[in-house]
Amino acid sequence: MKIEYKNIYKKLEKYQIEALKTAQYIDFGRNDIYPKLGLAGEVGELCNKIKKILRGDYNEYNQFNPELHLVEFFHNYLTDKFKQDLKKEIGDIFWYLSVLMYELRVTFKEINEYPKYNYLPVELYKEDLYESCLSLIQQTANITYMFQNNVKPDNIDGVIKELLFISGCFDLKINDILQTNVNKLQKRQKKNKIKGSGDNR
Numbered sequence: 001m002k003i004e005y006k007n008i009y010k011k012l013e014k015y016q017i018e019a020l021k022t023a024q025y026i027d028f029g030r031n032d033i034y035p036k037l038g039l040a041g042e043v044g045e046l047c048n049k050i051k052k053i054l055r056g057d058y059n060e061y062n063q064f065n066p067e068l069h070l071v072e073f074f075h076n077y078l079t080d081k082f083k084q085d086l087k088k089e090i091g092d093i094f095w096y097l098s099v100l101m102y103e104l105r106v107t108f109k110e111i112n113e114y115p116k117y118n119y120l121p122v123e124l125y126k127e128d129l130y131e132s133c134l135s136l137i138q139q140t141a142n143i144t145y146m147f148q149n150n151v152k153p154d155n156i157d158g159v160i161k162e163l164l165f166i167s168g169c170f171d172l173k174i175n176d177i178l179q180t181n182v183n184k185l186q187k188r189q190k191k192n193k194i195k196g197s198g199d200n201r
Contacts (some may be wrong), residue, residue: 009112015178016098022185023099035100036144043140046089047133091181106151114153129169136162
């Protein structure tokens with residue numbers, strides 16, 4: 001498993017430019033509540049999908065073998081649809097994070113320059129993934145209490161690192177995640193369907 005940390009902030013800077021072009025909500029530029037609620041909601045959806053692995057969803061054998069190495073299980077047993085759905089959820093989280101950072105007047109460059117915690121796991125077992133999900137929830141909760149005068153870069157960096165870690169668990173490429181998200185939103189924008197609900201609008 002390869003986790004894509006290299007140049008992630010440069011990629012996110014470019015992605016943010018495109019993401020902001022699709023932002024449509026009341027008081028855009030002066031409303032951090034909308035992206036905060038959206039971020040929390042999307043993180044919940046991501047964790048809910050991962051939770052269902054333990055129920056036996058998303059694989060042809062309809063079971064989860066706790067003794068099976070997680071990477072082997074994810075790569076060989078989970079359906080392509082699950083991975084595509086997960087890609088969309090992670091992309092949506094990056095969208096809300098990018099828009100929230102714009103509202104908080106903080107840049108990815110600033111976050112990149114902030115001293116970070118580093119972890120590069122050699123082996124990945126199921127406990128690591130679920131712990132990463134719980135950490136993502138905590139980091140996201142911390143972000144929702146931020147305002148322009150009390151931005152904490154370590155929490156934003158923490159969310160980004162957990163998303164990269166989770167993406168790596170499923171062999172999802174960050175470039176593909178970001179581009180898929182941009183393509184989806186641009187398509188909705190052309191159809192005037194940014195507002196509404198459902199992934200397939």
